[in-house]
Amino acid sequence: MERIKGLKEYVKSKDYREALGLPTEQEEEYKMLAQGEYNINYIFEHPKTGQKLLLRVNCGSQMHLEDQIGYEFYALQLLKDSGRTPKALYVDGSKKLLDHGIMVMEYLPGKALDYHTDMKYAAECLADIHSVRIPESEKVLIRPENPLIAILEECEEMVKTYMDSPLGKDKTKQTIRDLLDQAWKKARKSDIELTYACCINTELNSSNFLIGGEGKPNYLIDWEKPLLGDPAQDLGHFLAPTTTFWKTDVILGMEEIEIFIDNYIECVGGRFDTTGLKERTKTFVEITCLRGITWCAMAWVQYQQPDKLIVNEFTYRKLEAYLSEEFLEKIEKFLEHKNV
Structure with missing residues (x-):
């Protein structure tokens, strides 16, 4: 998490921890999962519920949006009843504590699609x-x-x-x-x-x-x-x-x-x-x-x-x-x- 300036401090912030029901003191460990061209994703386990979650750090917008992560969160909320998209749990596109937008969503299992079999x-x-x-x-x-x-x-x-x-x-x-x-x-x-x-x-x-x-x-x-x-x-x-x-x-x-x-x-x-x-x-x-x-x-x-x-x-x-x-x-x- 060192590559994103301020991210280690952000996940210790009061608003973030209260919104997700995390313990006051950080117990969870964040591990790099994957990165695309505009986002870096970390996986962690909620220490109280045991649920695997994904922390998404937005580093840019293809759509030239001021609040790119908020736009993505909104779409996921629209589609939550489809049963085909991850449930979005938290979003912060304010960039007050960090230069990047933040979203937390449930981690979903599965493999990449195979064009021959899937x-x-x-x-x-x-x-x-x-x-x-x-x-x-x-x-x-x-x-x-x-x-x-x-x-x-x-x-x-x-x-x-x-x-x-x-x-x-x-x-x-x-x-x-x-x-x-x-x-x-x-x-x-x-x-x-x-x-x-x-x-x-x-x-x-x-x-x-x-x-x-x-x-x-x-x-x-x-x-x-x-x-x-x-x-x-x-x-x-x-x-x-x-x-x-x-x-x-x-x-x-x-x-x-x-x-x-x-x-x-x-x-x-x-x-x-x-x-x-x-x-x-x-x-x-x-x-x-x-x-x-x-x-x-x-x-x-x-x-x-x-x-x-x-x-x-x-x-x-x-x-x-x-x-x-x-x-x-x-x-x-x-x-x-x-x-x-």
Whole structure:
């Protein structure tokens, strides 16, 4: 915990301990569990209840939010009845005692999703989450007016870091520019009509699922970028080659994608209108490909900075892979052949 200035003192603070029902004097031990690009997670056991808990330290916001951790906490509260997300127990986004936002939630068991064996569990999990009704009066969750355009605007913002950097390769810059131009044409021609809005995760990497297996709980964690939007956007991100390849070497084929969408609709079981869902998902798959590539381009430049707080060796190797000529050619062919 030494890497986060003031964190050791924070967990000893009166407000933190009282809110979680912890003993006045610290007895629990915090151990590093995992870190992403924007959060560092520690695991500890509540000394009174024996419950395993997760302390999440937020170190940045993809959404440029002042209270990123509060936004994530709010989404988890909305979804608590789904049975598919961790229960959030405490949040402090004030940054009064610490330069970072803090959240504590229950620790959930499970392994990362396997695209070969666990797709039905992912379908069940997403169907339950997407079926949670969001009040029409909802004002906190961000809701892009045109999600396809919003994704591409985000892509342009992210890729600017790479395009403006002298470290970026000219050929890679041109390839990404060409892919983006094609995606803009696709998005402007699209006539997607939203028939149902729900809380979507937008970052459905395999490691964000916790799979227990048959007859056991299966969850979706890491809710740092939720939106109010089309469930097809989540499905498109989940199935896109830039997503499946992130933690594995899997790129799903057309038949596998079709089967998953059919299974998902079956799991929804009429709880909301799925008219046109398959067609919308296919469009989101194509556009989402560019989100993955442009994020990698931005992150690759950031990884060259000596003062970066969170550095993950696995992530850096993947960034290199995504920006390689070989991978970008695969994406070009995927989009040209409309494998979805």
